[in-house]
Amino acid sequence: MGILEVRDVSKNFGGLKALSDVNLSVAEGTVHAIIGPNGAGKSTLLNCLVGKLIPDTGSVSFEGQSVLGRKPHEINQMGISRVFQTPEIFGDLSVLENMMIPCFAKRDGAFELNAYGRMMADGEIVERAEHMLEDMNMADKRKMHAASMSRGDKRRLEIGMCLAQEPRLLLLDEPTAGMARADTNNTIDLLKQIKEDRPITIAIIEHDMHVVFSLAERITVLAQGTPLVEDTPANIKGHPKVREAYLGEQSGH
Numbered sequence: 064m065g066i067l068e069v070r071d072v073s074k075n076f077g078g079l080k081a082l083s084d085v086n087l088s089v090a091e092g093t094v095h096a097i098i099g100p101n102g103a104g105k106s107t108l109l110n111c112l113v114g115k116l117i118p119d120t121g122s123v124s125f126e127g128q129s130v131l132g133r134k135p136h137e138i139n140q141m142g143i144s145r146v147f148q149t150p151e152i153f154g155d156l157s158v159l160e161n162m163m164i165p166c167f168a169k170r171d172g173a174f175e176l177n178a179y180g181r182m183m184a185d186g187e188i189v190e191r192a193e194h195m196l197e198d199m200n201m202a203d204k205r206k207m208h209a210a211s212m213s214r215g216d217k218r219r220l221e222i223g224m225c226l227a228q229e230p231r232l233l234l235l236d237e238p239t240a241g242m243a244r245a246d247t248n249n250t251i252d253l254l255k256q257i258k259e260d261r262p263i264t265i266a267i268i269e270h271d272m273h274v275v276f277s278l279a280e281r282i283t284v285l286a287q288g289t290p291l292v293e294d295t296p297a298n299i300k301g302h303p304k305v306r307e308a309y310l311g312e313q314s315g316h
């Protein structure tokens with residue numbers, strides 16, 4: 064059984080079948096990519112995993128426990144962390160202050176704005192955040208305003224903030240969307256490093272095939288709300304059904 068098990072999940076929006084009978088098993092410790100043309104249902108599926116949407120039918124379980132009916136923050140506490148398409152960082156705070164927030168939340172269960180002063184004076188949290196920034200190769204940027212960093216560094220910080228919560232499953236929603244090639248390659252290297260250093264499982268939605276084939280060990284291709292095929296990258300590359308449903312549409316992106 065995988066660390067994440069999706070069984071017969073369907074989701075309709077009015078008359079539109081966004082997902083129909085989706086089955087997906089993500090093996091522990093792997094990088095599993097979910098690809099597919101625009102409108103295939105990738106984001107809808109991801110939203111069903113993190114509690115932002117509730118499937119009409121089917122089940123979703125993480126480490127054998129159902130996530131359905133739980134709120135996003137409860138699912139996060141179960142060990143699933145999600146990195147959004149647009150970096151979710153606090154632009155007005157420094158890089159170090161940003162990193163301190165998930166470190167504080169991990170230790171104390173939650174972060175509230177009125178805890179800010181207490182957090183700033185907390186040596187253990189400062190130390191933990193500095194350690195995480197070193198891990199992310201960002202120690203030299205600790206005093207920078209988060210808003211003033213490049214898109215690639217913002218993404219690096221955000222991924223680090225997710226890792227500070229020590230998730231066992233990291234969900235990435237198009238982590239390189241809108242990035243220049245150099246930032247994309249840095250993000251690929253960072254994710255490879257994270258994978259090497261930690262016993263973590265990664266599920267990634269991505270349009271950029273360079274990113275997918277650089278990272279993924281398994282690939283599920285979604286088309287019109289249904290998994291078309293799941294296989295290794297080598298087999299997906301040459302699969303006629305995939306070429307027809309997806310790779311043929313690459314020029315549209």
Ligand SMILES: Nc1ncnc2c1ncn2[C@@H]1O[C@H](COP(=O)(O)OP(=O)(O)OP(=O)(O)O)[C@@H](O)[C@H]1O
Nearest residue numbers: 076079080081099100101102103104105106107108
């Ligand atoms: N909240 C919603 N209300 C109505 N329809 C929706 C909603 N969210 C998604 N859809 C529809 O469901 C289908 C699947 O959308 P989804 O965003 O999951 O696809 P996707 O594979 O993530 O696409 P993209 O690659 O463009 O992000 C699409 O037809 C979309 O228009």
